[in-house]
Every structure is written in C-alpha cells, then in structure tokens.
Amino acid sequence: MSYQIAVLAGDGIGPEVMAEARKVLKATEERFALSIEYSEYDVGGAAIDNHGCPLPEATLKGCEASDAILFGSVGGPKWEHLAPNDQPERGALLPLRGHFELFCNMRPAKLHAGLEHMSPLRSDISSRGFDVLCVRELTSGIYFGKPKGRQGEGENEEAFDTMRYSRKEIRRIAKIAFETAQGRRKKVTSVDKANVLACSVLWREVVEDVAKDFPDVELEHIYIDNATMQLLRRPDEFDVMLCSNLFGDIISDEIAMLTGSMGLLSSISMNSSGFGLYEPAGGSAPDIAGQGIANPVAQILSAALLLRHSLKQDAAAAAIEKAVGQALSDGYLTGELLSSDERHKAKSTSEMGDYIAQLI
Amino acid sequence: MSYQIAVLAGDGIGPEVMAEARKVLKATEERFALSIEYSEYDVGGAAIDNHGCPLPEATLKGCEASDAILFGSVGGPKWEHLAPNDQPERGALLPLRGHFELFCNMRPAKLHAGLEHMSPLRSDISSRGFDVLCVRELTSGIYFGKPKGRQGEGENEEAFDTMRYSRKEIRRIAKIAFETAQGRRKKVTSVDKANVLACSVLWREVVEDVAKDFPDVELEHIYIDNATMQLLRRPDEFDVMLCSNLFGDIISDEIAMLTGSMGLLSSISMNSSGFGLYEPAGGSAPDIAGQGIANPVAQILSAALLLRHSLKQDAAAAAIEKAVGQALSDGYLTGELLSSDERHKAKSTSEMGDYIAQLI
Ligand SMILES: CC(C)[C@H](C(=O)O)[C@@H](O)C(=O)O
Ligand SMILES: CC(C)[C@H](C(=O)O)[C@@H](O)C(=O)O
Numbered sequence: 272m273s274y275q276i277a278v279l280a281g282d283g284i285g286p287e288v289m290a291e292a293r294k295v296l297k298a299t300e301e302r303f304a305l306s307i308e309y310s311e312y313d314v315g316g317a318a319i320d321n322h323g324c325p326l327p328e329a330t331l332k333g334c335e336a337s338d339a340i341l342f343g344s345v346g347g348p349k350w351e352h353l354a355p356n357d358q359p360e361r362g363a364l365l366p367l368r369g370h371f372e373l374f375c376n377m378r379p380a381k382l383h384a385g386l387e388h389m390s391p392l393r394s395d396i397s398s399r400g401f402d403v404l405c406v407r408e409l410t411s412g413i414y415f416g417k418p419k420g421r422q423g424e425g426e427n428e429e430a431f432d433t434m435r436y437s438r439k440e441i442r443r444i445a446k447i448a449f450e451t452a453q454g455r456r457k458k459v460t461s462v463d464k465a466n467v468l469a470c471s472v473l474w475r476e477v478v479e480d481v482a483k484d485f486p487d488v489e490l491e492h493i494y495i496d497n498a499t500m501q502l503l504r505r506p507d508e509f510d511v512m513l514c515s516n517l518f519g520d521i522i523s524d525e526i527a528m529l530t531g532s533m534g535l536l537s538s539i540s541m542n543s544s545g546f547g548l549y550e551p552a553g554g555s556a557p558d559i560a561g562q563g564i565a566n567p568v569a570q571i572l573s574a575a576l577l578l579r580h581s582l583k584q585d586a587a588a589a590a591i592e593k594a595v596g597q598a599l600s601d602g603y604l605t606g607e608l609l610s611s612d613e614r615h616k617a618k619s620t621s622e623m624g625d626y627i628a629q630l631i
Numbered sequence: 632m633s634y635q636i637a638v639l640a641g642d643g644i645g646p647e648v649m650a651e652a653r654k655v656l657k658a659t660e661e662r663f664a665l666s667i668e669y670s671e672y673d674v675g676g677a678a679i680d681n682h683g684c685p686l687p688e689a690t691l692k693g694c695e696a697s698d699a700i701l702f703g704s705v706g707g708p709k710w711e712h713l714a715p716n717d718q719p720e721r722g723a724l725l726p727l728r729g730h731f732e733l734f735c736n737m738r739p740a741k742l743h744a745g746l747e748h749m750s751p752l753r754s755d756i757s758s759r760g761f762d763v764l765c766v767r768e769l770t771s772g773i774y775f776g777k778p779k780g781r782q783g784e785g786e787n788e789e790a791f792d793t794m795r796y797s798r799k800e801i802r803r804i805a806k807i808a809f810e811t812a813q814g815r816r817k818k819v820t821s822v823d824k825a826n827v828l829a830c831s832v833l834w835r836e837v838v839e840d841v842a843k844d845f846p847d848v849e850l851e852h853i854y855i856d857n858a859t860m861q862l863l864r865r866p867d868e869f870d871v872m873l874c875s876n877l878f879g880d881i882i883s884d885e886i887a888m889l890t891g892s893m894g895l896l897s898s899i900s901m902n903s904s905g906f907g908l909y910e911p912a913g914g915s916a917p918d919i920a921g922q923g924i925a926n927p928v929a930q931i932l933s934a935a936l937l938l939r940h941s942l943k944q945d946a947a948a949a950a951i952e953k954a955v956g957q958a959l960s961d962g963y964l965t966g967e968l969l970s971s972d973e974r975h976k977a978k979s980t981s982e983m984g985d986y987i988a989q990l991i
Contacts, residue, residue, distance in 0.1 A: 430833035
C-alpha cells in the first residue's frame with residue numbers, strides 16, 4: 272500500500288519545521304515499512320510571490336490527488352498590505368477548507384507534564400493541569416454564510432455578514448464531538464450565544480437531540496462570553512468543547528494560549544471521507560523564521576495525526592507521539608519553553624528533529 | 632436642581648446590593664446637597680413573576696421619565712426554561728439598549744492594588760497590573776441585524792443571523808474610544824476579524840479614518856482570536872479596546888475575569904444625549920442571593936458612574952469612588968475576595984454599604 276501526501280510548507284517558519292517533520296516521517300516509514308510519496312506545493316505568501324495567488328490551481332490539483340495535506344503555516348508582514356481576500360491566511364486556508372469540505376476541526380490543548388509553568392495561569396490553577404479538545408465546525412457559520420458584502424452610500428454605507436447553520440451541519444459536527452468524548456472524559460461543553468443568536472438556538476436544539484444517542488456522555492451548554500471566563504478559572508473542568516466556526520476560532524486560540532506552549536500543538540481539519548489537512552496551531556512566526564530556533568514539535572505531531580486519521584496508521588502515529596513525549600521529558604526543548612537562565616540549554620529546530628527521528 | 636433615577640434592582644443579589652447603593656447615594660446627596668428622586672420598577676424575572684414579561688410597559692415608561700437608570704442584575708434558574716426571547720436577560724437588557732439607543736458600552740477592568748492575587752493569571756503577569764477599558768458598540772451588529780430567524784424543513788432547516796454595521800454606527804463608537812483614550816494612556820486597540828468578516832473590513836476602514844483626528848492616540852488592530860490570547864500574556868499593554876457588539880461581549884467578560892474580582896466592576900451603557908443605564912459587571916448570582924454576602928461595591932460604583940456621566944455630578948461621583956477605595960484598603964472586603972484562612976474577616980453586604988456610606 273502506497274500513500275500520497277501533499278506537503279504545503281508555506282511561509283515563515285513553515286519550511287524549516289516541515290523539514291523536521293519530513294525527517295521524522297522518513298524514520299517512521301522505515302520502521303513501519305510504509306511507502307509514502309510526497310509532493311511539495313506552494314501556498315500562501317510563497318505562492319503569491321511565485322504564482323500571483325495564495326492557492327494556485329496546481330496546488331489545489333495536487334491536494335486533490337493526495338490522501339492528505341500536511342500544512343505548515345502561511346502569512347507574514349510582506350503580504351499584509353493586500354486586500355483581505357488575497358492575503359495568505361484567508362486566501363489559502365478558507366478555500367482549502369471549503370473546497371474539501373473540511374467541516375471538522377479538532378484542536379487539542381493539553382498542559383504537558385513538566386511544562387505547567389509555561390501556562391499564563393496562576394500556579395494553583397495550572398498545577399491542576401488540563402486537557403481540553405476544541406471540536407470546531409469549519410465550513411459554515413459566519414465564515415461562509417451568504418449574503419456577505421456592502422451596500423449603500425456615504426455614512427449610510429453598511430457591511431453585512433450572514434451567520435447560517437442547518438440542522439444537518441450542526442448534527443454532523445455534534446456527533447463527532449460526542450463520539451470523541453466517549454474516548455476521553457465523557458463530557459461535552461457546547462459553546463453558543465443562545466440568548467442572542469437564532470443560530471445558537473438551533474445549535475442547542477440539535478446538540479440536545481444528538482446527545483440522546485450518547486447517554487454516557489455528559490452535556491452542558493455555556494455562553495461564549497462565560498466560556499471565555501470559566502476557562503481561566505477552571506480549565507480542568509472542560510473536556511470536549513463543541514463550537515461553531517467563529518466561537519471555535521476564539522476558544523481554540525484561548526486554550527492554546529492557556530497551555531503557554533503553542534509550539535507543541537497541532538490540529539486536524541477533516542471531511543466526512545477521512546481526507547484531512549494537518550497543521551500546527553501556531554502561525555508562521557516571521558519574526559523568528561530562518562534562525563533555526565522554531566519549535567518543530569507541532570509540525571511533527573501534525574504528521575502523527577495525519578498518519579492516524581487519514582492513513583489509518585495508528586501504530587506509526589503512536590510511535591511519533593511517544594518519541595516526542597520522550598524527547599520533551601529528556602529535556603529536549605526549544606528556547607521559548609525555557610526560562611531565561613536555562614535558555615543556553617535550548618535545542619535548535621534541527622536538533623529537535625534529529626533526536627525525535629532517532630528515537631523512532 | 633432635582634434629578635429622577637429609575638431603580639431597576641431585578642433578581643438574585645440585585646435587590647440586596649441595590650439597597651447598599653441607595654444608602655451610599657443617600658449619604659452622597661446629603662453631603663453634596665443633591666436632590667434625587669428614586670422610582671423603583673420591576674425588571675427581569677421579578678417582572679415576569681409580577682407582570683408576565685421581563686420589561687413591562689410601566690418600567691419602560693418610568694425609565695423614559697428619568698434622567699438615568701440604575702440597574703441591578705437579572706436572571707436565574709427559575710426562568711431558564713423560558714424561550715430565549717422571554718428570558719430575563721435578553722428580554723430586559725436588549726430592549727432597554729435598543730429603546731434608548733444605548734450604543735456606547737464602557738466596561739473598565741482594572742486590577743486593584745492589593746488584590747493582584749485574585750487574578751487567575753500567573754503572578755509575574757498579574758504583578759505588572761493592568762487597566763483595560765472595553766468600549767463596546769451595543770445597539771447594532773449581530774445582536775440587532777435583520778434578517779434573523781429560521782427557514783426550511785427537516786434536516787435542511789436552517790437558522791440565520793445578520794451582522795450589520797454602517798459607517799455612521801462605527802464612527803460614533805470609535806470617536807468615543809479615541810476621546811476616552813486621550814484621557815488615559817492614549818492607545819486604542821481595535822478588535823475585529825477583518826480576515827473573515829465584511830463588517831470588520833468596514834470597521835477597520837472607519838476606525839482608521841477616525842484615528843486621523845486623534846494624532847496623539849496610538850491605534851492598533853487585532854483579530855478577536857489573537858486578542859483573546861494576548862490578554863492572557865500581556866494585559867498591561869492594552870488601554871482602550873474598541874469592539875463591536877459581539878466581540879465586546881467576549882472581551883469585556885474576559886478582562887473582567889482577569890481581574891478576579893468581578894464584584895468590583897461596573898459598566899455604563901449610554902446614548903448620545905447622556906442618558907444611560909448603569910449596572911454591575913457580574914450577574915444576579917442566584918446561588919448566593921439572600922445570604923447577605925454579595926459584594927455591593929460594583930453596584931455602588933455604578934451609582935458613582937451614573938452621577939458622573941448622566942447627572943454631571945463629578946465631585947459626588949469622585950467622593951463615592953474615593954470612599955470605596957478607602958474601604959477596600961481598610962480591609963473591608965466581602966468573602967470572595969479573601970483566601971479561605973482569612974474568610975472569617977469577611978464583611979457582610981450591609982457592613983460594606985454602611986462603612987462606605989459613613990466614609991462619605
Ligand atoms: C486565518 C484565519 C482565517 C483562520 C480562521 O479564522 O479560521 C485562523 O484564525 C484559524 O483559526 O485557523
Ligand atoms: C444577557 C446578554 C444578552 C448580554 C449580552 O450578550 O450583551 C450580557 O452577556 C452582557 O454582556 O451584557
């Protein structure tokens with residue numbers, strides 16, 4: 272069995288951390304006798320520079336011909352003057368999500384043992400640890416709802432966006448949240464704004480309905496404003512957080528920051544046939560690009576998620592995750608995870624990749 | 632000169648903290664020879680119980696006949712089974728905001744000296760302190776945009792909400808943010824999601840335009856997802872945060888929680904003629920209602936804000952704020968602000984009110 276992976280490294284630190292993920296994948300292929308073919312495509316700012324648009328036709332075609340997409344990160348100051356639609360992030364990620372109907376986005380945020388001090392939370396809160404998974408709807412809601420645009424003149428000119436959700440769309444993402452919770456701590460917290468939004472009222476109705484098929488999973492509803500607050504006080508009481516597109520954007524970033532170690536977090540964006548895009552949670556970090564100090568772990572873990580979810584290679588995925596865990600507890604850390612007086616022990620991007628690859 | 636205040640105490644701890652605010656107002660009237668008349672009206676759950684709806688006609692008429700509204704808090708488990716439109720919060724607050732066009736909502740969140748340990752943030756972050764003011768647009772956006780509703784059948788049934796902003800609406804709230812920043816640390820952070828929302832693109836345009844009239848104020852733009860994160864790492868770098876209705880709902884709650892002492896925070900909702908509604912940041916806290924332990928400070932500070940902004944009684948407002956500051960530094964604290972081994976020193980709701988009134 273041979274697999275095809277589209278590699279979209281992108282901008283900023285994207286290419287350097289991708290190189291490490293490739294090293295680790297190579298070691299994994301050898302150990303598990305997998306045959307994977309990689310095709311690299313331009314995306315984001317790099318694609319704008321080379322082809323005039325953030326998601327060229329060739330990239331899209333290449334992704335279509337693959338079993339999964341390993342994504343780096345896109346964007347940077349160089350392209351910030353462009354119109355929103357043409358910018359790397361919006362112009363690449365949103366069309367990819369839409370084109371492949373990657374409706375299911377999973378963003379885990381776990382406080383790594385030994386890295387509790389990285390969390391911006393008070394030590395008595397962070398010492399309790401937390402392990403939250405944001406399950407975010409990714410192809411509907413106010414991101415894609417029509418009409419979206421402008422009308423009118425002068426001071427009366429107005430802009431409008433439409434938030435829109437169908438029962439079907441809510442049901443399929445809710446199901447995944449409940450199924451996933453069954454394999455975890457069996458709790459789903461559904462985030463909405465049902466005291467204001469018609470979409471949230473429907474959201475709540477459908478989620479309640481789906482919950483009936485999962486009597487072993489506890490369901491609670493929380494307003495987005497309150498969720499943002501409660502995560503600061505008692506993150507350990509959340510398990511799976513089920514969110515619409517916009518609220519998931521906010522919650523997933525909040526929980527990522529609560530870990531204090533974004534360089535360790537990766538995410539999945541999947542469709543109903545198991546095709547997916549796998550990417551680190553952090554951005555392209557142009558400020559540290561090219562210095563060899565970026566943390567490649569999130570990109571490496573993205574590769575592990577790809578192996579598990581799109582290629583169904585559980586053992587290979589687990590081996591990567593184990594190697595990463597091992598490397599971290601062996602003190603293999605990039606600079607941002609070390610206090611200033613320990614910074615001299617920092618490993619470089621490639622030292623991290625080499626060590627993890629060698630552990631496999 | 633005689634003033635008229637509509638008092639809407641509401642549910643839960645509303646009535647008890649309102650009683651303390653009234654004590655303090657009485658002392659203030661005496662000291663500053665003010666003549667204020669108070670009229671009490673039912674609102675929220677109490678109004679549902681007594682009149683069948685959360686905002687009875689008599690309450691609305693009473694507010695119309697007043698110079699300002701002193702609002703307590705509404706809601707509680709007793710009314711949670713009601714349809715969203717009929718619930719105390721949505722059924723009272725949203726129509727009040729709409730009816731009086733209270734487009735400008737200001738929610739300050741300052742870490743009180745001596746109460747840094749209450750913040751859920753890591754001590755090296757909270758020890759730097761912070762003082763953030765959320766200026767939130769309150770009568771437009773996705774809260775009030777039309778169309779809002781449902782259509783279709785079965786699994787294709789969908790709900791929709793419309794986010795809508797005109798240049799005019801953005802301009803008037805942006806102006807207030809910049810004017811307010813001039814009296815503070817001269818920085819405005821405008822929160823949007825311009826990489827996804829048409830409303831945010833217009834928002835950014837108009838905010839840039841308004842900024843030209845305030846060359847002494849620094850302007851930065853930040854995406855809502857990133858704002859949620861950066862507030863956790865470096866809250867001290869924010870001054871005024873300018874937000875649309877929905878994003879302000881989220882940001883104001885996040886910064887309130889970051890202080891760890893919601894019982895000290897109050898807020899203003901104002902229209903263009905200076906008429907306003909003044910309310911504590913916290914909710915009706917039904918779990919502690921009737922026990923005499925609720926913190927009345929936020930309600931008392933709401934009264935101070937009312938005196939300043941709607942009655943233009945600056946000296947009287949300052950006297951209340953000074954008395955509150957004095958009481959807190961004298962160790963007059965309700966239980967939620969004390970650690971468990973100091974809890975025995977907690978003051979009751981009425982002890983707090985008595986002491987603050989007496990300081991005036
Ligand atoms: C770049 C942007 C369009 C995107 C989003 O809002 O979904 C990003 O913030 C994310 O969360 O993946
Ligand atoms: C009760 C609710 C409608 C309201 C809002 O969303 O504005 C509340 O959360 C607030 O922030 O005042």
